[in-house]
Amino acid sequence: MSASVFYAPMRSKMKRSLVSRAGNLLARAGLADAVAADDLVAVKLHFGEEGNTGFVHPIYLREVVKRVREAGGRPFLTDANTLYRGQRANAVDHLACAIHNGFSYATVDAPLIIADGLDGRDAVDVPVSGRHFESVRIGAAAVHADAMVVVTHVKGHEATGFGGALKNVGMGLGCRSAKQRMHADFRPEVRAATCTACGRCVKWCPVGAIAIGPDRVAEVDYAICYGCGECVAACPYGAIATQWKTDANMLQEKIVEHAAGALSGKNGKVVYLSFVTAVSPDCDCWSFSDAPIVPDLGVLASTDIVAIEQAAYDLVTQATGLAGSLGEGMDAGSDKFTAITGVDGTRAIAYAEEMGLGTRQYELVTVD
Secondary structure (H helix, E strand, O other): OOEEEEEEOOOOEOOEOHHHHHHHHHHHHOHHHHOOOOOEEEEEOOOOOOOOOOOOOHHHHHHHHHHHHHOOOEEEEEEOOOOOOOOOOOHHHHHHHHHHOOOOHHHHOOOEEEOOOOOOOOEEEEEOOOOOOOEEEEEHHHHHOOEEEEEEEOEEEOOOEEEOHHHHHHHHHEOHHHHHHHHOOOOOEEOOOOOOOOOHHHHHOOOOOEEEOOOOOEEEOOOOOOOOOHHHHHOOOOOEEOOOOOOHHHHHHHHHHHHHHHHOOOOOOEEEEEEEOOOOOOOOOOOOOOOOOOOOOEEEEEOOHHHHHHHHHHHHHHOOOOOOOOOOOOOOOOOHHHHHHOOOOOHHHHHHHHOOOOOOOEEEEEOO
């Protein structure tokens, strides 16, 4: 059975701006059915790094907030902290970055809450039935929200090939240690020159695998350590090395399992809104945005995360690559994400379908 994916192309006219039409897509997709009176509604987005311009702009989020309120919900904007030590690794810097990028209360008319708290450890273990994990750690604010609207900027990604709603939810709402577990089969390594023997990693290790050695450097007992990544998140000095390397297909599957955890308990309570605009070849976590690889194609909405992912991927595949970008010379019908990144990003979509998160079969319904 196919799922409905509602589509607003880029062409707009008087009193029918893309902003209002994006809101109409939410309505067509079933926002009123997903949000009950007084629901706390997490609006999941990527606030962007400073210098990046590809993220979904605040004026669209204001429309989303308005529509959620009209449905009776109480919305808040959210994302979880990053593992890498950039501008969004803790809630203080993360919120400052979001505000600098235009996501102030005055603009979006809703509060901003970092899903996994001050330093990435406010998370909940959620059981999943996956190939890699029996449970995943998801930012507490997202877990405890009654409903969710997932606002996604569709783009390429250097590690997963494709960055859509699955990555936005799975990687985006996993806490910092969860991000480490997705990125690598973790074996923490302490940088002796950087370690101050402050003891925070000792305190936060859930299995007591870390101790301060005689040289006043943290030492890891690998016979006990099970690779949760909490020590990486806890260290304020970056003294515990972060591993990023993992198999691309395995990474995509791990992301999907975290998405399953983030969506657990919210059956019928999530609506997805994906912007196939400014489709850059790289993640919005970079402090720049490369030239879009295809023209702006429009906005999609659905209650099926797998269907909207497949539809977004197909739209980019069916478009012609833009001159002056990494998509230059790529014809309609060519898989641009795989050609540019060298990674087949469809494994996540297929695995999400295997896990029962939705269907790849969809009907594209164009909405004026």
